[in-house]
Amino acid sequence: MTKAGADAAPPRSTGLRSILGGAVWSLCEAARSNPRWLALSLLASLLLALVPAGQVRAVAWLVGTADDGVRAAALPLLVLTALVGAGLVVGSAENLVGQRASVRLMHGMNDRLARTAAAMDARQITDPRTHALLEGSRESTFLLSRGPGGVINAVCSLVAAVALGAAIWPFSPLAAGLVVLALVPNLVNFAWAAGMQDARFEEGATHGARFRYLLDQLVGARTATELATLGTATKVADDAGAAHARFSRINDQIYAALLRGDIIGGAVTAVLLGGALLAVLAEGGGAAGLSAGVLGVIAGLQSTRSAGYALGDVISLAPRIARFRELEEIPTGAPQQDVVAEVRRLEATSLSVTYPGQERPALQDATLHATAGETIALVGINGAGKTTLVSALLGVIDLDHGTVEIDGSDASALTAAQRFSRFSLVTQEFGRYEMTVRDAVALGSTRTDIADEEIWAALDAARAGELVRRLPGGLDTMLGPQFDGVGLSGGQWQRIALARIHLRGAGIRVLDEPTSAIDAEAEQEVFAQLRETAAGHITVVVSHRAWTLRGMDRIHLLDEGRIVESGDFEELAAPGTRFSEIFAQQLS
Ligand SMILES: Nc1ncnc2c1ncn2[C@@H]1O[C@H](COP(=O)(O)OP(=O)(O)OP(=O)(O)O)[C@@H](O)[C@H]1O
Structure with missing residues (x-):
């Protein structure tokens, strides 16, 4: 049975239909992934399920022949030995077949999960509900891969119990009935246990996830170094300890309840089986009946327990299966479009955005435009609404009202893929992809036929060419520490991210703080390069540094979600403007 709170995300208890649906889905998945192994596993499990009943009959036969000498006992002895041996061999084979099938199934599910995530557009993937489904499914594939085994176990344990009942029937119909009846307390107990764990799961999983997050901060290279420097790692360790204590407390309560359930279920089972033993004694019909009974x-005790356990597994998997299926049913956008290199005009009119749960809009009536060859800047203090405006231009958040037009057409009429194909984007949280330099830069383009010359040109444009030429493997050099690659500084990673947008070459370039980690000299070079290549593009830059704004065609100053000043650098830097107030230090 699934351990309480052992993995993240909140499955919820579901009805019989969903449990049966989940069981059928599990078997269909196993059949799709590897029909031969499923058939083998099913066959082996059914054989195993019949072995105990066969043993009962063989024991009765053996004891019945005991008075007739060794010769007469030879055949039943042989059959009994064969049955015990077959049980061992088939048991071990069934175990291996099951494990192999489950590893293969997990691989298939992980692959589908990766492809489902890859097929989502930026708008879908940033949706919190979809994101939670993805996270939860990622953590569940191991358990889901054991689903078919659980269903087969549940069915075969039931078969074993019923077969045992049938094997005992000739000696004592009452004992046979009681053995089958012993399924009831076990099934009820384990079904109740699965539901109870489900109900408490969310609470426990939240504390477990918090513990794992804090532990990540203590062992992750960047945060661990910062905390060690600050000397405050023990504060985080204390928080982690407290989160784990809460997690353990809930687990303790769950296990205490499970224990109570087990004691009650076990006691009822013991009474029924005690009754069955008495019935065998009373009705058993001689030594053969007694020993076989x-x-x-x-x-039968073993089989009814196994059936209960396996059923509990099937029940607790049902919500996870439902979540995985829900994720796969989310319609993904159209396939990625080829990048559109030419955009003549971008026009945003009266854009307003209010985030869910917020009363104040983060962006109010923002209007701006840019034509090909122009570079415009969005500036403002933290939280002024710059990134929100960028997201609104890209179409990754809902607008209260307003329109974005690209080349005179309403951008909301485009599919997400069509819209993104017009943009190149570097965000504040750009990816540090631990791949070869070639692959990390090639992620900028959807094309698969990118020549090395194009990669070098993009790297040079981002002022990263020299850096890569010095690396031992050039474009083949692995980046990042996790796979024995070279370590890069924050600014060097940022240049690789910039190389991606140079390679992409889409009509609209959006750079949210593109040089925040780059030193002043290199920053000048990066901006010079952006200006050099500005001719064919519309470039939107978010920046906090006044001097990078000098060459901009227009600067929009945002304050509390509104564009409060617009103009070129000289106009905005004039005394008395809000811009000169905010950038007073940098302008002096
Ligand atoms: N996902 C979100 N949910 C709710 N509020 C948000 C969300 N993202 C941003 N906000 C709020 O919207 C406002 C504008 O945020 P935004 O990120 O656009 O500012 P910014 O100007 O880009 O700031 P910074 O310079 O720090 O990057 C802020 O008050 C912020 O708290």
Whole structure:
């Protein structure tokens, strides 16, 4: 049975239909992934399920022949030995087949998960609900891959219990009935346990996730170094300890409840099986009936417990299966379009955005325009609304009202892929892809036939060419520490990200703080290069540095979500403007 709070994300209890639906889905997935192994596993499990009943019959046969000498006992002895041996061999084979099938199924599910995520557009992937589904499914594939095994176990344990009942029936119909009846407390107990764990899961998972997050901060290279320098890592360790204590407390409560359930279920089962033993004694019909009956009742105990466990597994998997299926059913956007290199005009009119749960809009009536060859800047203090305006231009957040037009057409009429194909974007949280330099830069373009010359040109444009030429493997050099690659500074990573947008070459370039980690000299070079290549593009830059704004065609100053001043650098830097007030230090 799934351990309480052992993985993240909140599955919820579901009805019988969803449990049966989940079980059928599991089997269909296994059949799709590897039909031969599923058939083998099913066959082996069914054989195993029939072995205890066979043993009961063989024991009765053996004991029945005991008075007739060794010769008469030879055949039943042989059959019994064969059954025990077959049980061991088939049991071990079934285990291996099951494990192999489950690894393969997990691989298939992980692959589908990766492809589902890859097929989503930026708007879908930033949706919190979709994101939670992706995270939860990523953590569930291991458990989901064990689903078919759980369903087969549940069915075969039921078969084993019923077969045992049938094997005992000739000696004692009452004992047979009681063995089958013993399924009831076990099934009820484990079904209840699965539901109870489900109900408490969310609470426990939240504390577990908090613990893992804090632990990540303590061991992750960047945060661990910062905390060690600050000497405050123990504060985070204390918080992690407290989160884990809360997680453990909930787990303790769950286990205490499970124990109570097990004791009650076990006691009822013991009474029923005790009754079955008595019935065997009373109705058993001689030594053969007695020994076979006793063996059958004891084996029945094992089978009814296994059936309960396996059913609990099937029940607790149902919500995770539902979540995985929900994710796969989300319609993904049209395939990625080829990048559109020519955009003549971008026009935003009266854009307003209010984030969910907020009363004040983060952006109010923002209007701007730019034509090909122009570079415009968005500036303002932290939280002024610059990134929100960028997101509104890209179409990744909902607008309260307003329109974005690209080349005179309403951008909201484009599919997400069509819209993104007109943009190159470097965000504040650009990716540090631990790949070869070639692959990390090539991510900028959807094309697959990118020549090395194009990669070098992009690297040179981002002022990263020299850096890469000095690396031992050139474009083949692995980046980042995780896979024995070279370590890069923050600014060097940022230049690789800039190389991606140079390679992409889309009509509208959006750079949100593109040089925040780059030194002043290199920053001048990066901006010089942006100006050199500005002719064919519309460039929108978010910046905090006054002097980078000098060459801009227009600067829009945002304050509390509104564009409060617009103009070129000289106009805005004139005394008395809000711009000169904000940038007073940098302008002096
Ligand atoms: N996802 C979000 N949910 C709710 N509020 C948000 C969200 N993102 C931003 N905000 C709020 O919207 C406002 C504008 O944020 P935005 O990120 O656009 O500012 P910014 O000018 O880009 O700031 P910075 O210079 O710090 O990057 C802020 O008050 C911020 O708290």
